[in-house]
Amino acid sequence: MKNRRVVPFLLLIPFMLVTAAIIAAVINVIVQGLGYIRAFGLTTFTLDYYKEVLKEPGLMKSLLASLRIAFFSAVIASILGTLICAALIRCRKAEGGMLTVVRLPILVPHAVVAVFTVALLSQTGIIPRIFYALGLLHNYNHFPDFLYGQSYSGAIIAYIWKESPFVAYFTLALMKSVGETLGEAAENLGASPVRSFFDITLPMSMPAIAQAFLIIFIFAFGGYEVPLLLGATEPKAFPVQTYIQFQTPDLKDRPYAMAMNGITLILSALMAMLYALLMHRLMKKRGGRA
Template sequence: MLVAPALVPTVAVLVAGLAAALAQSLGLVPLVGRPELSAQAYLDVRPDLLTATGLSLGIAAASSALAAGVGLLTALLVVRGAAGRRLLRFASAVPIPVPHLVGAASMGLLLSDSGLLARLVGDQGSWPALVHGPWPVAVVAAYAWKESAFVALVVAGALATRVASYEETAAVLGAGRWARFRFVTWPLVTPPLAAATAITFVYTLGSYEVAWLLGPVHPEPLPVLAQRLFTSPDLTARPQALAVAVVTAALALAATVATLAALRRTATWR
């Protein structure tokens, strides 16, 4: 009841937007002509849609995995009071207030063939194409750097109040460091880590600006493809853009449902 005033309008806007996009992608709300139920928009964009889906899933999976690994390691070091804890907390908190567009621009200045790293190495001529190259290295790096701070914040908040007492009890009972991590820390960290990773995956899958600024020109990720088709002067491309958006939303929903199903099977959730 306390969250209903914020939840109900949010769900209403989300459902209305998705329903409108689905209807227009199926030809039920055409900009010109008579309404007619058809999957032609999906068929027209299918060749680009398949490659864009593979690229977007690859970017989202790689970014989420790196963010989860770095975020988990950072959270464990902060919670357990490792050396340089204050400096580590400051470094991990820096990316949080930085907008994604600013972070992407900074990553481009760092990784481009004339960027900071290429100048430091002093071999700009043979520097690999990390920005707008055949592989979305800069896109993955930008998302992983930005979202690792979010993962660390979520995991550290979940562990800060519980892990110390449980680990002390396990140590008194004779558990070693690896046993404490396996039977105490890992079960406690799994739900928040999985939830934060799923949020990162879904956000990365649908985010536009970083992939547009740093990603390959062809093939295009799903958000970039949808934006290009939506802003095309050819109005007949509008249903194709919304078809791409509907596919992106369906993939995000599938990832969310899969994460919730997996979390319900964990001992900590039960």
């Protein structure tokens, strides 16, 4: 009997160790971002590094570029993923082979997705060659340049391709449950499938969709591989610029990189708090408990 009580705690040990490592890393970022690195002779806590980072025009451009990538990736992926999820449920394909096909992009590493994007969308890639063979393109240079531009459209497309299936899979269980109960009840009472979806199924599924949006936003904002491989030389995405700053030979400049990491943490925490506030109001409006 005692062994049965101990087993759950033993199973939690790996999770607790990983959590402790993450918390230690966060504390280290905060402390070093405030200018305290005793090994480098920096023993005074100060906000000067944060102020310098926020005053630097180049770094602010990098921050805005990453926010743009995260926002458009999360919004478009959430919309497309919701539509994919609704289509799977409507066509009775929420299980089996079709669901497996939808899940495949989730399993592909982001670096591989970036390579696929280059192979598909570069001006000599697969899609321009198909257009050229069909006579829809008379010169490869006329194909839109999605890659390496300041709009970061290539990175956004890569995130959309990978994260839309994530949204579909993340919201599938809830949307399927709502659609097969309240949605079908509304249709039996005379509502059209479209009205049933937009008036009942979609609003009831919004908590899961909002969670998926938050996950994608934070991940795309802090993502390194995709903006590095598909982004512009200037401005670099904020995580890329942070890594470059981290590798500066002068170790006494390390707090600048940690301050940039601190800004990423702060923005991520603000997004999580905003999500919690919106969900609290939504649940309160519906008469439930947050």
